[in-house]
Amino acid sequence: MTQVVRNFLRPRPLRAGATLGVISPASTPKRDLVERGLAELEAAGYQIKLGRYAFGGGPLYYAGTLAERLEDLHAAFADDTIDGIICTRGGWGSAELLAHLDADLIRANPKAFIGYSDHTSLHTWLQNEIGLMSFYAPMVAADFARDGGVDRSSWKNTFEGASEWTLDAGDGLRILQPGVAEGNLLGGCISILTAGLGTPYAPQLGESILFLEDIGTKPYQWDRMLLHLRYSSRLEDVRGIVFGDMAQCVPQEEQDLLERAILHGLRGFPGPVAIGLRSGHVDGANRTLPLGASVRLDLTNSRNPSLSFLEPAVSV
Incomplete structure (x- = not known):
């Protein structure tokens, strides 16, 4: 089979000793959770540089005004002492920044951007405008502050530049369609991706392996949003789809209904489909996913479905 990939720009590694810029592009985080998460990152060997508005305190539920959150994001990219950027939490607010981002500044200073959920819109912008690989990965207050909130293996493989590594059934993968x-x-939080359709910031999925997850989303809503993606022609070239673990969407007794709703929403989709990958909104250890990386989704063995990363996610 011919491998079809886009050549994404890879940022530098984030090994022990690297400096992480900590920002809050969306909602206000809880200070105690940020401090707990920062302590965990420092224990892992990282240096920390807080954005001016990282602890929030802005209008409504935002961590700052639009100008303040934009300032923190641009400053983190421009600062040569910062090796990578990690968000405190999601919530809502990242999409407000899109029309004001300085593409020339970010293109001249490519570095790892780490976050998930609401930050899906920023990931999509970085892919569309810069061609920069970014990371759907644990955040400071949301994951590093939780006991067992971070899957250390996928974090290390990603940010230290493993040439090849695999997520499999042990990471939650199950087969819906072989x-x-x-x-x-590519991908992220489905509600954020679909909200971008019809705007200049819509996802350009191409011949991708699409990862989709969310929180608090009912089966009929999954069905509706998948139909929206189909009607917008975003799934025409997608090669395969991987869904999150869904524990944050429905209780166990509704899992079968959710899976049937997903397959209904995807009816006619010819590629492999998996579910259960524990990345994004999860209770346990959050897996790191390098968005833009070349991957192979193999759902031919029911006992060992796998998602394999075929290249380093950082420059080595």
Whole structure:
């Protein structure tokens, strides 16, 4: 099978000793959770540089005004002492920044951007405008502050530049539709992705392996949003799809209904489909996913479905 990939720009590694810029592009985080998460990152060997508005305190539920949150994001990219950027939490607010981002500044200072949920819009912008690989990965207050909130293996493989590594059934993967496919891993929070449709910031999925997850989303809402993606022609070239673990969407007794709703929403989709990957909104250890990386989704073995990363996610 011919491998179809886009060549994304890879940022520098984030090994022990690297400096992380900590920002809050969306909602206000709880100070105690940020401090707990920062202590965990420092224990892992990282240096920390807080954004001016990282602890929040802005209008409504925002961590700052639009100008303040934008200032922190631009400053983190421009600061040569910062090796990578990690968000405190999601919530809502990242999409407000999109029309004001300085593409020339960010293009001249590519570095790892880490976050998930609401930050899906920023990931999509970085992919569309810069061609920069970014990271759907644990955040400071949301994950590093929790006991067992971070999957250390996928974090290390990603940010230290493992050439090849694999997520499999042990990471939650189960088969909904068998098959095998290759492409760039793209996606994120489905409600944020679909909200971008019809705007200049819509996801450009191409021949990708699409990862989709969310929180508090009912089966009929999954069905509706998948139909929206289909009607917008975003799934026409997608090679395969991986869904999150869904524990934050429905209780266990509704899992079968959710899976049937997903397959209904995807009816006619020819590629492999998996579910259960524990990344994003999860209770346990959050897996790190390098968005833009070349991957292989192999759902031919029911006992060992796998998502394999075929290249380093950082420059090595």
